[in-house]
Amino acid sequence: MTNRLVAAMAFAALVISVLSLFVALSATEVEPARSTTDVAAAATTAGARDEPATSPLPTTTAGAPADAATPSPTVVTATSAATAEPAATTTPDTELPGTPAAFGPAAGTQLGVIGVAYDDWLNVRDVPNGEVVATLTLQLSPQSPAESALLVRDAEAEAAFARIGVAGVTATGRSRDLATSTWHEVQAGPIVGWASSNYLAPLSPETALDITAQASADIDGDTSADTFAQLVDRVVATIASNEPRSRVRTASAPDPAGDLLEVIVDVVGQPDDSVRGYRLLIVAQMAADIRALGDNGGDDFTTDLGPYTLRSVLATPLCYSHRGISADGACS
Numbered sequence: 609m610t611n612r613l614v615a616a617m618a619f620a621a622l623v624i625s626v627l628s629l630f631v632a633l634s635a636t637e638v639e640p641a642r643s644t645t646d647v648a649a650a651a652t653t654a655g656a657r658d659e660p661a662t663s664p665l666p667t668t669t670a671g672a673p674a675d676a677a678t679p680s681p682t683v684v685t686a687t688s689a690a691t692a693e694p695a696a697t698t699t700p701d702t703e704l705p706g707t708p709a710a711f712g713p714a715a716g717t718q719l720g721v722i723g724v725a726y727d728d729w730l731n732v733r734d735v736p737n738g739e740v741v742a743t744l745t746l747q748l749s750p751q752s753p754a755e756s757a758l759l760v761r762d763a764e765a766e767a768a769f770a771r772i773g774v775a776g777v778t779a780t781g782r783s784r785d786l787a788t789s790t791w792h793e794v795q796a797g798p799i800v801g802w803a804s805s806n807y808l809a810p811l812s813p814e815t816a817l818d819i820t821a822q823a824s825a826d827i828d829g830d831t832s833a834d835t836f837a838q839l840v841d842r843v844v845a846t847i848a849s850n851e852p853r854s855r856v857r858t859a860s861a862p863d864p865a866g867d868l869l870e871v872i873v874d875v876v877g878q879p880d881d882s883v884r885g886y887r888l889l890i891v892a893q894m895a896a897d898i899r900a901l902g903d904n905g906g907d908d909f910t911t912d913l914g915p916y917t918l919r920s921v922l923a924t925p926l927c928y929s930h931r932g933i934s935a936d937g938a939c940s
Contacts, residue, residue: 698780698793698800705736709790711930712783712805719794719808720775721746721758722885722926723876725857729765732801736784736791739763742799744777748860750870750889753813760797770797774813777803779929792929809876809884809926815937816889816922822846823921831918836862836869839916840890844873847886847923852877859887867894868919874926882931882939887924892916 701708713719721730721744729743743765749755758777760770780800782793790805824831826846833839848854854877862871869892876885894913927939934940 698782699735701782703735704784705738706784706786706791709783709785711928712790712792713779713781713808713810713929713932715779715781717779717810717929717932718773718775719777719779719792719929720811720813720926721777721807722809722811722887723807723855723857723874724859726860728857729761730803730807732794732796732799732803733791734801736786736802737789738802741801742796744796744803746774746859748774748872750860750863750872750891751865756813758796760799770799772797775811777808805929808929810929810931810933810939811887811924811926812933812937813924815924817925818920819923820918820920824918832915834914834916836871836892836914836916839892839918840871840873843890843918843921844875844888847875847888849878851879854878854885864894867896868892869894869916876926882928883925884928884939885926887926889920889922889924890918891920893919 724730724744724746726746726748729745731740732742732744733739734741740763742763743761745759745761745765745768747755747757747759756774757771758774759768760772761768776796778795780793780795783805784791784793784802791802792805792808793800793802794808823843823846827842830842831839833842844856848856854875857874857876858871859874860870860872862869864870871890873888873890874885875888878885893916895915896913925933925937925939927933932940
């Protein structure tokens with residue numbers, strides 16, 4: 609009985625640590641301790657940030673996600689979406705708000721959704737800043753990248769009717785500038801609509817640059833922390849920028865595997881004219897194996913799950929849409 613009570617208390621400690629990560633990363637105005645110039649290339653200031661096109665939900669929540677990225681039983685693949693509504697007819701340029709954008713992705717460019725929390729979504733609208741016709745929700749799986757996807761949902765971000773690749777949003781070649789934002793026309797599964805350029809970027813999900821040694825050096829070798837949130841914040845601060853101010857979002861829920869805990873964090877906004885940001889996979893080792901908390905394996909578990917020790921940091925470059933991405937995943 610005593611051992612089971614200790615196991616339960618240890619599991620509660622893990623839950624509290626994970627929830628604290630959500631709270632820590634939810635603030636949009638995070639002041640990073642410092643930024644790095646090693647990951648980014650030429651130091652030039654990026655353009656003004658666009659108006660958000662996501663829902664008003666908080667980017668992370670301390671409780672159950674308001675829009676959990678879990679496939680509906682009715683989800684079909686984009687290639688077999690025969691039961692979904694047909695793609696909307698595109699609006700002629702003369703009837704669109706704003707003016708043609710000078711910079712935008714070429715027709716056929718594959719884009720991913722970036723800087724949107726796993727429990728939030730990106731709106732796709734009929735015209736720039738118009739009515740919502742569909743939503744896109746990230747479903748990233750740190751341990752099984754092949755299972756990662758984008759869910760195309762209805763306008764209320766509830767029922768999912770298509771499941772496409774992480775970089776499966778296709779640009780049509782049309783972009784529009786409004787007073788404070790830029791929009792790209794895209795096709796996501798059977799849906800054609802407009803989404804804010806603030807949340808779209810070319811990326812290669814297969815590209816993962818190992819920056820563990822650099823991250824460890826940037827935090828002066830301070831690779832252990834009492835909580836997972838503290839360790840993740842420490843790593844993110846080495847990548848985040850003050851000018852332009854980076855947008856930091858938890859792109860996947862923290863995922864335990866044995867004695868490891870993993871999370872994916874998007875850091876969008878870099879002082880570079882081709883690299884827009886990075887998708888970070890941060891892996892830490894816990895002081896105990898989560899498997900010991902199982903119903904049949906908890907009797908011998910007597911150690912708390914902290915401290916957390918950094919094991920690896922992998923970075924996927926996020927590119928500006930008009931610059932594109934090379935075959936090796938680098939921003940051109």
